[in-house]
């Protein structure tokens with residue numbers, strides 16, 4: 451990975467152990483390369499700002515994420531780029547304990563060994579944002595208009611395909627078996 455990328459991904463390493471008790475703010479920037487690293491081809495581009503408000507307490511850290519911005523996806527109807535808005539909030543609790551049991555009472559609560567100093571939030575953010583993408587996505591769903599030219603081209607292509615199949619049937623029908 452390039453030095454520039456290493457630097458970029460460093461922002462997701464949250465050094466919670468050295469933080470003082472109280473609230474701390476982090477501003478994180480999610481770009482295309484964030485999703486490219488996760489080999490996600492569904493996301494064409496990304497411009498998302500994450501505000502992380504970290505509330506450090508004696509034996510736990512509360513991570514409050516406020517996520518705003520947009521993803522560029524592909525519209526299922528016209529296949530053109532779709533600017534998909536993302537606005538969501540999520541809370542994650544990191545419990546510091548002597549033994550990490552691996553048993554989660556809640557998916558938003560994680561146990562971290564007291565020996566740990568850094569918690570990497572990359573995967574967490576990836577999952578929160580990815581969960582915002584619906585199965586079916588189109589310009590209509592976000593009150594935008596589909597690319598009419600693209601639809602026309604697609605219809606033309608589909609009708610040509612159908613015509614080709616019909617022609618083949620004609621040939622078969624005319625064959626005298």
Ligand SMILES: [Zn+2]
Nearest residue numbers: 525528589596
């Ligand atoms: Zn569309």
